[in-house]
Amino acid sequence: MIENLTAAFFLFFSFQNIFIIFVGVFIGVIVGAIPGMTTVMGVALVLPFTFTMEPVTGILLLLGVYKGGLYGGSITAILLKAPGTPAASCTALDGFPMAQRGEARRALDMALYASCFADFVSNLSLIFLTTFLAAFALRFGPPEFFTLIVFSLTIIAGVSGDRLAKGIFSASLGLLLATVGLDIIYGTERFIFGNYELMSGLNFIPVLIGLFALPEIFNHYTKKNRTNAVVNALDNVGVKFSEFCSCFKSILRGSLIGVVLGAIPGIGAAPSAFLSYSEARRNSKNRDNFGKGEIEGVAAAEAGNNGVAGSTMIPLLALGVPGDVTTAVILGAFMIHGLRPGPLMFVENLDLIYAIFIGIMLSSLYLFVIGKASIRMISRISDVSNNLLYPIVLVLCVFGAFAINNNLFDVLVMIVMSILGFAFLRLDIPAAPFLIGFILGPLLEDNFRQSLLLSEGSYEIFFRNSICLVFWCLTILALVFLIRSNVRGNKVINSEEKGKN
């Protein structure tokens, strides 16, 4: 152990390695902050530069981009309601209302602190719990996934607030649009209507930009008084230590949710962010403020989002199974350098793994430094007049949407979704449940059908073990809690109305 650690330190400590992680995190933050540019794109763009580097250096560069990208997505989500990543759309729920109140600095600060803390916890889990979490993750088959996603869907009630029926409609529409494309089992067409561009389904990024960012821009032109909603964002103080402490429970919970969900291949950061947000709302004494600019909501969403950063490496390093698309690209980088992640790597290249661990820990520190520096610069966006800012954001969104697949069809999807989003805005239909349905829908359906394939049509498979049962119990508890709090809320409203009359 000591020998391997010493070897790892020698392998890691070079100016090149220390500098390259900084560069990686910096690139990641920028890529994540550009609407339309995804973390996967950032990692893929940097990949060719790693070919000539040492394996540790190259992999650390990619990991830096990955971690920076996860945080960077939250910057534009808070300032412009244009999330750079799907997971950051959860941060926009409370971050953007805070920015509109002139508290952009506070929201960005909290997002950074929560991100760094969650990233740190996730890194520790990667270092100390790899074997345990990899074994736990392996117990997840389609029925366990299905019950987990069903539990995650209870978030819809949380983000719908007092508009539950509209929230269910919004989520159903998201679930419906997620079915567009080729059927995963039979390969037959679903809602394609002869348009081959739809065969691969609708891309996340144009959908979420269209749904969140552009309706705000359209709405801007419907107002007479178009002064900046964000006022002197930099004049406000950042997050106080006491505020961080008051959100600490939600941050820790979100970090742990991120660690567990990140270790399960195929889940990703978005469900983790939404689940963390939902749990924070359920347990917070300020639950009524969630969705209206509650700082705890920003903290929970970012903790859930970044909590997956280290743990997605667990199945990759321990089993050789990539947890998401980004780690699949990183797996490619390992293989390019002649390394094969998996149990054997812990025997043959332990010094390399330890060197990566050291670099990953350093990346958390860099994330804090770069994030803190970028907040001062980037939050100046809030000072730009909305009459200039919104057209610029719209053009940026068009470039970003096109860049995803080099295809104008994605721009069309974005426009159509923006009209839908604008209708939602005017009709007071919450857009967040749509996104949850759209993100979780394919996972829910695929695992439901795969489970039935496994059981030859028997529904008993959804109750086959303790994991499934735990998730069913949690779902029932969550629903009971939601119904109770709704009934209580209605009673309070009725008594207030009686008082007024």
Place this chain on the structure above:
Amino acid sequence: MNKWYNREFLLGVFIIFFAFAGVIFFIPFGIVVPDNSPQALAPNFWPLIVMYLVGFSGAAISAHGLADFLNLRDGASSSIFSNSSISNLNSDNFSFFEAMGRATIVIIAFFVFYLIIPFIGIVLSSSIMLVFLIYFGGDCRWQIILPIAFLLPLFLYLFFVHVANVPMPLGFFEAFQ
């Protein structure tokens, strides 16, 4: 205020009709179902469940709207609208039709922007769109509008093409490359 509660009810009815159209038209004609596929595994099984959910939510919205309408008629106030919808009615905004007209102009401009990209390229079309939107937004400072409108798309083009290695459509300008 009554018409707003009617709108809620009508929204629910519209959603129910949408779900109905989905079940009788969109799903049968939009989804290819192989022969002999078991019901729960058939490609249309899941969309059907979701479409029923859409219909159910439409019914709930209608019922909610109707209940609020009746409550209002009885003199009670309503809690169905959140602050955001009420804020749409305040005096800072144009009248409903004026506001919708302005939003429609922006949306049409957006479509035109999308349609002309293949012909004149993303850089020039973005420049035109920027000039239009900034001017339409009420900013007439040409010394600011023109540099932004022409330099920003150019910068984005150079960034995506030369840094991100993503080719961008140039329209007829491709002949000059």
